[in-house]
Amino acid sequence: MSLRGRDIVTIRDLSREEIEGVLADAKKMIPYAEGSKVARPLEEKIVAMAFFEPSTRTRLSFEAAVHRLGGSCLTIADAGATSLRKGESLYDTIRMLSSYADAIVIRHPNEGAAALASRASDRPVINAGDGAGQHPTQTLLDLATMHEAFGTLTGLKVVLLGDLKYGRTVHSLAEALAGFGSEIVLTSPPALRLPDEFRDELRHRGAKIVEEPDVRRAIRDADVLYVTRIQKERFPEESEYRAVAGSYRVDAALLAASKPRLIVMHPLPRAGEIAPEVDGTPHAAYFRQAFLAVPVRMALLRQILVGPKPGGRAS
Amino acid sequence: MRELKITPIHHGTVIDHIGSGLALEVLRIIGVGTLDKESTVSVAIHVRSGKLGWKDIVKVENIELSPRTVNAIALIAPTATISIIHDYKVREKRTVDLPPRIVGVLRCPNPNCISNQPEPIESEFDVVERRPVLLRCAFCERPLGEFLRHLA
Ligand SMILES: Nc1ncnc2c1ncn2[C@@H]1O[C@H](COP(=O)(O)OP(=O)(O)OP(=O)(O)O)[C@@H](O)[C@H]1O
Ligand SMILES: [Mg+2]
Ligand SMILES: [Zn+2]
Numbered sequence: 427m428s429l430r431g432r433d434i435v436t437i438r439d440l441s442r443e444e445i446e447g448v449l450a451d452a453k454k455m456i457p458y459a460e461g462s463k464v465a466r467p468l469e470e471k472i473v474a475m476a477f478f479e480p481s482t483r484t485r486l487s488f489e490a491a492v493h494r495l496g497g498s499c500l501t502i503a504d505a506g507a508t509s510l511r512k513g514e515s516l517y518d519t520i521r522m523l524s525s526y527a528d529a530i531v532i533r534h535p536n537e538g539a540a541a542l543a544s545r546a547s548d549r550p551v552i553n554a555g556d557g558a559g560q561h562p563t564q565t566l567l568d569l570a571t572m573h574e575a576f577g578t579l580t581g582l583k584v585v586l587l588g589d590l591k592y593g594r595t596v597h598s599l600a601e602a603l604a605g606f607g608s609e610i611v612l613t614s615p616p617a618l619r620l621p622d623e624f625r626d627e628l629r630h631r632g633a634k635i636v637e638e639p640d641v642r643r644a645i646r647d648a649d650v651l652y653v654t655r656i657q658k659e660r661f662p663e664e665s666e667y668r669a670v671a672g673s674y675r676v677d678a679a680l681l682a683a684s685k686p687r688l689i690v691m692h693p694l695p696r697a698g699e700i701a702p703e704v705d706g707t708p709h710a711a712y713f714r715q716a717f718l719a720v721p722v723r724m725a726l727l728r729q730i731l732v733g734p735k736p737g738g739r740a741s
Numbered sequence: 742m743r744e745l746k747i748t749p750i751h752h753g754t755v756i757d758h759i760g761s762g763l764a765l766e767v768l769r770i771i772g773v774g775t776l777d778k779e780s781t782v783s784v785a786i787h788v789r790s791g792k793l794g795w796k797d798i799v800k801v802e803n804i805e806l807s808p809r810t811v812n813a814i815a816l817i818a819p820t821a822t823i824s825i826i827h828d829y830k831v832r833e834k835r836t837v838d839l840p841p842r843i844v845g846v847l848r849c850p851n852p853n854c855i856s857n858q859p860e861p862i863e864s865e866f867d868v869v870e871r872r873p874v875l876l877r878c879a880f881c882e883r884p885l886g887e888f889l890r891h892l893a
Contacts, residue, residue, distance in 0.1 A: 436882070515859065515860045515861055516855065516858070516860060517860050517861050517862060518861075534855075535853075536853055536854065536855040536858060536881075537851060537853050537854050537855065537880070537881035537882075537883070538849075538854050538855040538856060538878065538879075538880025538881035538882075539855045539880075541855070541879065541880045541881075542855045542856075542860060542862060542880060545862070556855075556881075557853050557881070558853070559881055559882065560882075623884060
């Protein structure tokens, strides 16, 4: 099915085939994202960036994606600058914006804000993160990074490391990986385990999931080590935080025991979870992951705003 | 009347075959406090029933239930039957049916959910499982199992 005019609120709004279509398209967008080729399919289009909470890198990569495709942006960069402060509802703000733009990208501190925006707007809405909720384009670029490294998303063994309780990126990533038939290894301190309901739901949908709190054992024959930030605020004691952060630090010594082709990913910014010495190794995929944000968002925006190329297939 | 414990009503609604012990929750959903002062509300708790073993019954004079209220009753009393009484006679009788989506009625337990902010929208829950009932917020996706505590 074409993505033209569709809302992307959760990763579940995309079928497996549609995800594959976006990834294939993203690959072709790479030279355009780098600026070595030029195309302007969004020439006539305006995309509103409704950012009600600061998120510089997500916003910049969306804006770069729009500009690289020849479109223009309307940006609300922080809620303080909008009429929201005067008590206007999100619903009304989005309704107004949807009459000025061809699509709306929204980031908001409340869970469910993107779902609400999709009801308020008669233009397509893309969720760029709502509170602790969904962040589907992050998931797409995570998948793109794995796909680029391994040529497939099936049969991979992916270790999710760190804060699996509050980390918003891991929930939708786990969901998507389960749909592709990859194995998921959950590695976290006890206090930050993936919530039981969520794990059960994934299993219920046929996901292969194991829990292995020991990082060393978890990564033994893994293909991907996906690291998330462990936030200090989650711990009652600073010393407890430091002990946990220390035991989950990814460095060259840890990776010496992994497969040579293992890739290390991180949604960035990192805060000491990955030692800088890893940057120069072939394992480091996090900067590539950050770059892929642009071609992935380009592919998605083009499919939503322009649809498949004449002739049918979205490629 | 076969159920002699309760006075017959002239016009109104009878909610019968409510699971034993749930009558007060049904009253909460109907919002007895908001009824007109002339309406008598009769409640029978723990009555013998052929079908259920034991059941509760609620009879309210002079009202007809909105579809929304009926949906909410279906949440907690899926076995209930609703009879509309006109002139002491049963005019219409139907069973309740849990719709795929519950609008209004409940509140999302997630304080950070957009549906708990001052927005011009009603709460919405998708019915993801029917037995036992499991709901999920259509906005933040938070599951809601013990929905009785979350009546708005
Ligand atoms: N005038 C009335 N005042 C109060 N309650 C009434 C009146 N007429 C019927 N009812 C109640 O309405 C419900 C439905 O009436 P009905 O005569 O169909 O009962 P029934 O044959 O026992 O059916 P069921 O299979 O639903 O138990 C019963 O609970 C009955 O007690
Ligand atoms: Mg009877
Ligand atoms: Zn909610």
